[in-house]
Amino acid sequence: MQLLDQTVDDSVFTTHESEVRSYCRSWPTVFTRARGSYITDQSGREYLDFFAGAGSLNYGHNNPVLKSALLEYIENDGITHGLDMATVAKGKFLEAFHGKILSPRGLDYKVQFPGPTGTNAVESALKLARKVTGRESIISFTNAFHGMTLGSLSVTGNSMKRAGAGIPLVHATPMPFDNYMGGVVEDFSWFERVLDDSGSGLNRPAAVIVETVQGEGGVNVARAEWLRALEELCRRRDILLIVDDVQMGCGRTGKFFSFEEAGIKPDIVTLSKSISGYGLPFALMLMRPELDVWSPGEHNGTFRGNNPAFVTATKTIEHYWSDDALEKDTYAKGDRIAKVFGDISDRFDGVSHRGRGMVQGLVFEDSTAAGKVCAEAFEAGLLAETSGPSDEVVKLLPPLTISTDDLDRGLTILTESTEKVIG
Structure with missing residues (x-):
């Protein structure tokens, strides 16, 4: 019997797996295909x-x-594990990424493969800076x-996640994100002072x-003018600007990079999650060429050469990013979600919405309602x-390739779920 035709007793997870598991508590079933x-x-x-993972x-x-x-690459004994060795799969990815992603956008970045996750x-971006x-x-x-590693946690806001570090998280200072003060305090005034x-x-x-x-953090959207002002401040003060595009990159907000709409050019960019296209572990750190001051081996990792991920990433770029069809479709679907969320917000007190492209959030003043709606x-x-800090937002991250019918079906389910919880 094939593996996917077999079943398991869900008690195996509660008996043998760590209490740290989380998503499975919200979705209590055993998935197979x-x-x-x-x-x-x-x-x-x-x-x-x-x-969508x-x-x-x-x-x-x-x-x-x-x-x-x-499958073709694996069937033909293509290299799976390559550290930072030169391989055809890596070379083809670099050619596609520079030719179809960076060059058309006027971006001149060196590429570093730091390890498999965001x-x-x-960590490599902070270390390089x-x-x-x-x-x-x-x-x-x-x-x-x-x-969730110590350097990344030091620049993360969530108190529960920070507490898990078990040691002081130092050498990082938080500033208010766009609209954190509700417009009462002028942007960056405190920072500059x-x-x-x-x-x-x-x-x-x-x-x-x-x-x-x-x-x-709750689908908090930075305005384009706020991002431009941040870039300008960093340039004036000789401070490097790092954009973490791990979740919002690869087309999630419409364009390939989420910062394109603001017209900024960060010094360093981090990518992971959908860069492989297939859900395979893969991450990139992009840097302006003059920032590439590493000595050989100064920052490395055993699984920084995931060649099957190079293969799927290259195919993703060639198939989906040779034109702007996916970008336009993402904007259209994002507008569709925003309209439904707007209708829900108009119907029910204490509900609002925010987002960009195909990351959209339905925000509840009663923070317990969001979890009930998802249930x-x-x-x-x-x-x-x-x-969100109190899990007060229902966050949507559908596949960019979802059909309009399936998108509408899911939005109907969410509308009806909201009605049951707060209607």
Whole structure:
């Protein structure tokens, strides 16, 4: 009997797996197969997926175009593990990434493969910024999320996640994200003042790290003018600007990079999640060429050469990013979600919405309501997660390739779930 035709008793997870598991508590079933926008459990029930691997599956589950390229590579004994050795698979990825992604956007970046996950990319970015500038401090923002390793946690806002470090998280200073003060305080006024004040106690920072849309923080969207002002401040003060595009990159907000709409050019960019296209572990750190001051082997990792991920990433770029069709479709679907969320917000007191492209959030003043809505949605066959400091936001991250019919079906489920909870 094939593995996927077998079943397991869900007690194996509660008995043998750590208490740290989280998503499975919201979705109490055992999954076995997935394709496109659907994931199936071992009883045969299908769920429409508005989670997409926390943004790692922008092109859906087991995308047939990418799967075909992957299976052909494996079948022909292509290299799987390559550290930082030169391989054909890596070379083809670099050619495609520079030719179809960076060059058309006027971006001149060197590429570093720091390890397989987003936090690896963030750690390398922070480490490089400190090496280049000779400074220690990093400026981050309220409600930011950048990863779970110690350096990434130091620039993450969530108190529960920070507490898990078990040691002081130092050399990082949080600043208010766009609209954190509700427009009462002028943007960056406090930041600039403490930079100039010799009595402020703020060490001159090496870098600022920012998400253009804070996904885990509650789908908080930075305005384009705010991002441009931040870039200008960093340029004037000789501070490096790092954009963490791990979740919002690869087309999630419409354009390939989420910062393109603001017209800024960060010094350093981190990418992961959907860069492989297939959900395979893969991360990149992009840097302006003059910042590439590493000595050979100064920053490395055993799994930084995931060649099957190079293969699917290259195919993704060739198939989806040779023109602007996917970008336009993402904007259209994002508008569709925003309209439905706007209708829900108009109907119910204490509900609002925000987002960009195909990351959208339904915000509840009663923070307990978001989790209840997601629970109702799960019972109706839809996967959606909560986010925000109090889990007060229903966050949608559907595959960019989802059909309009499936998108509408999922939005109907969410509307009906909201009605049941607060109607």
